[in-house]
Amino acid sequence: MTYAAMYARWQDNPEAFWMEAAEAIAWHRPPTKALTDKGDGLYEWFADGLTNTCYNAVDRHVDAGRGEQVAIIHDSPVTHTKREITFVELRNRVATLAGALRAKGVEKGDRVIIYMPMIPEALEAMLACARIGAVHSVVFGGFAANELAVRIDDAKPKAIIAASAGIEPGRIVHYKPLLDAAIDLADHKPDFCVIFQREQEVAQLVEGRDVNWHGFQYGVQPVDCVPVEGNHPAYILYTSGTTGQPKGVIRHTGGQLVALNWTMKNIYNVDPGDVFWAASDVGWVVGHSYICYGPLIHGNTTIVFEGKPVGTPDAGTFWRVMSEHKVKAFFTAPTALRAVKREDPEGALVKDYDISGLQAVYLAGERADPDTIEWAQKHLNVPVIDHWWQTETGWAIAANPLGVEELPIKPGSPAVPMPGYQVEILDDAGHPVGPDTLGAIAVKLPLPPGTLPNLWNAEARFKKSYLNTFPGYYETGDAGMKDADGYLYIMARTDDVINVAGHRLSTGGMEEVLAGHPDVAECAVIGVSDALKGQMPVGFLCLNAGCDRDHAEVVNDVVKLVREKIGPVAAFKIACVVDRLPKTRSGKILRGTMVSIADGAEWKMPATIDDPAILDEITVALKGLGYAQ
Ligand code: COA
Ligand code: AMP
Numbered sequence: 119m120t121y122a123a124m125y126a127r128w129q130d131n132p133e134a135f136w137m138e139a140a141e142a143i144a145w146h147r148p149p150t151k152a153l154t155d156k157g158d159g160l161y162e163w164f165a166d167g168l169t170n171t172c173y174n175a176v177d178r179h180v181d182a183g184r185g186e187q188v189a190i191i192h193d194s195p196v197t198h199t200k201r202e203i204t205f206v207e208l209r210n211r212v213a214t215l216a217g218a219l220r221a222k223g224v225e226k227g228d229r230v231i232i233y234m235p236m237i238p239e240a241l242e243a244m245l246a247c248a249r250i251g252a253v254h255s256v257v258f259g260g261f262a263a264n265e266l267a268v269r270i271d272d273a274k275p276k277a278i279i280a281a282s283a284g285i286e287p288g289r290i291v292h293y294k295p296l297l298d299a300a301i302d303l304a305d306h307k308p309d310f311c312v313i314f315q316r317e318q319e320v321a322q323l324v325e326g327r328d329v330n331w332h333g334f335q336y337g338v339q340p341v342d343c344v345p346v347e348g349n350h351p352a353y354i355l356y357t358s359g360t361t362g363q364p365k366g367v368i369r370h371t372g373g374q375l376v377a378l379n380w381t382m383k384n385i386y387n388v389d390p391g392d393v394f395w396a397a398s399d400v401g402w403v404v405g406h407s408y409i410c411y412g413p414l415i416h417g418n419t420t421i422v423f424e425g426k427p428v429g430t431p432d433a434g435t436f437w438r439v440m441s442e443h444k445v446k447a448f449f450t451a452p453t454a455l456r457a458v459k460r461e462d463p464e465g466a467l468v469k470d471y472d473i474s475g476l477q478a479v480y481l482a483g484e485r486a487d488p489d490t491i492e493w494a495q496k497h498l499n500v501p502v503i504d505h506w507w508q509t510e511t512g513w514a515i516a517a518n519p520l521g522v523e524e525l526p527i528k529p530g531s532p533a534v535p536m537p538g539y540q541v542e543i544l545d546d547a548g549h550p551v552g553p554d555t556l557g558a559i560a561v562k563l564p565l566p567p568g569t570l571p572n573l574w575n576a577e578a579r580f581k582k583s584y585l586n587t588f589p590g591y592y593e594t595g596d597a598g599m600k601d602a603d604g605y606l607y608i609m610a611r612t613d614d615v616i617n618v619a620g621h622r623l624s625t626g627g628m629e630e631v632l633a634g635h636p637d638v639a640e641c642a643v644i645g646v647s648d649a650l651k652g653q654m655p656v657g658f659l660c661l662n663a664g665c666d667r668d669h670a671e672v673v674n675d676v677v678k679l680v681r682e683k684i685g686p687v688a689a690f691k692i693a694c695v696v697d698r699l700p701k702t703r704s705g706k707i708l709r710g711t712m713v714s715i716a717d718g719a720e721w722k723m724p725a726t727i728d729d730p731a732i733l734d735e736i737t738v739a740l741k742g743l744g745y746a747q
Contacts, residue, residue, distance in 0.1 A: 121523045121534065124384075128537030135537060136163065136567050139380045140372070143415075144178050145169045146345040149372065153564060154349075159585040161564035162571055164348030164372030171352050172249035173343040174375050175414035176212060179205045179390075182417075187391060189414060190238045193439050194424035195431060196285040197318065203238055208245070213340030215246035219277065220341055222310055222334065226251030228276040229354070231308070232400075233257045233266060233297060235284030236424040239314050239331070240400045241410045243279045248352060248371075251344045252276075255354040255366070258401025259284045259291060260621075260687030265364075266300035269356050272366055272574065274306045279331075281314045282321035287429050294321030348372025354574045355403060357509040359583060360614045362627035366574030367509050369406075374512060375415060377538075377568025378407055381513050382416035385505070385536070386447045387477060387521035390417030395439065396449040397423050402621070403509040404483065408449055412513075421445070427454040434467030441471035448476060451483035451620030452490050452504075456650050459490065465497030476500050478520055482507055483620035484652040485608060488529035495527075506532035506608050508594065509622065510584070511569045515539045515561065515594070516606045531605040538566025543600055548588045553602045558612055560591035614709075616645030616653045618689050625655060625709070628690055631683045632657055632676050637665045642699050642707045643690075646716040646745055656716065656743065657693030658736070669695040694739045702726040712736055716745040 149167030185206030505517035
């Protein structure tokens, strides 16, 4: 079948298309219909089916006789260890962990926060929650205690599962003190915490609250999978919005199972038994969909890689892992390849390894620049596929579906919409524009299975963020265009979200932190272009009248403050003090213009600017930081 024929088949009868895809999933009770229209722009998929995510990701492969196949490979250059877990071992481990959680009172619908690094136990914790119908919320290890506390207060977990430590090159990340501080900060208190003690660090347990991962499973009866409704939340994953309050993206069970399973063959072109590797982190959506659920549901071996593209120990790590574990499809963020390319521009290290089993490389998380795509294609000699998606969608909105047909690659474009997504480029009034014209990218409702049905405890925010601007559409928050062949080009965000090393961050959230400094009267944070990380945050501070502190000191303070409040992952290291911020006459800070100046791009004096001279001051400040060249 061609891509065009597949897309037409979906357009012709979307519900039949997804009901057919649902046949590949094991249901305790198959759904009688695909879509439920709940009105007011809200939809659910496979709502009346009964199934279990863990059963589909683990047990059914054992039942089908593939228990001895490796399910998870942990490859950890930072601890110099490697380990394999078969499907049958995974089933046994997860069933016991689930039994221990249940014995401590965790039931269907209860939330469980998971705060763990890239170790198989993180996936086991996710799967154990799924097994008993508990709703997990994984928090990325690079977030600080305050961010964890915000998520604890929003999700109100009954339990938190954490590791004692994570390992970043050159330093141990002490998870336990961060966890303790977060629980102190939060109003909501979990009933108990399960601590996985790593060899690198044994954490102090809080008596009466913390239990040891191994100890609390001792003598516990393994438990079976609990059937849940298709519209039962599988997880909540918090993502950055325009403010410091993250959005709790909900994923439903049935839609996720059907959609992710469908993508494994059609987009990633892997068959059960093949090794699939997403070099991301379980704290991000890529980790949820393509380190944990997608590959396991489809019966693939997944790799949990605890390392970095460079420095663990060198820029050949990716190629070593591929050759050692016979990786067939590889997924990473463009920034990771840029980091490798910077250290090994000629790709010399690729030649040290046999990566002949590699079939394709997939990139997402930020715009893939043509240089990086071409470099990877040249040195890896496989198709390099850019695909575009978001935490909200859980899987690709646009891609080149290699399992169906390899479409021509146009560097700079994540190719074409996948079935389920009718993508339109809209003008400010919400009218579709013609080819090669920039506009807001929107998707006609309903969104396909596996995408967010709502935000956790925040339906009004869900509607405001995604549904209200363009009635009948989901607003992606991205701007871009379509060419005459229907290829999409994703150019920029339309909100205050930036992408730093493939990590989604909110400049609004950073501004809230800066504004909290006692000497700061006003501030702005913008995302400027960065050759390695795609974007980097840069802060502008206006100090209180009469503040005579050394500017460098205040800058130091706020850099520390962002690290403390948001976390190292914010990568907030650059800021300067200015007298005034450029604004429109109605008082809106002209962040977009500041970005253009910083990037040395062409820009026009905004007609509504209050005082054009301020832009000259900003230009001087940016030049002082090495930008606006
Ligand atoms: N736990 C704790 N800290 C973390 C962390 C984690 N899981 N992940 C990153 N950090 C820290 C880093 O140690 C760094 O700290 P530092 O300021 O003390 O150096 C900081 O957060 C910023 O990290 P990052 O922006 O990732 O920069 P880096 O210089 O450490 O690495 C790359 C640069 C390009 C190698 C790295 O960003 C990378 O591998 N990116 C791939 C991104 C990716 O997989 N994204 C997922 C979406 S697909
Ligand atoms: P996240 O929710 O962290 O996956 O980030 C989603 C955002 O990252 C999108 O809305 C885009 O702005 C950006 N993004 C993700 N993939 C791509 C891509 N392939 N090309 C351009 N931008 C992308």
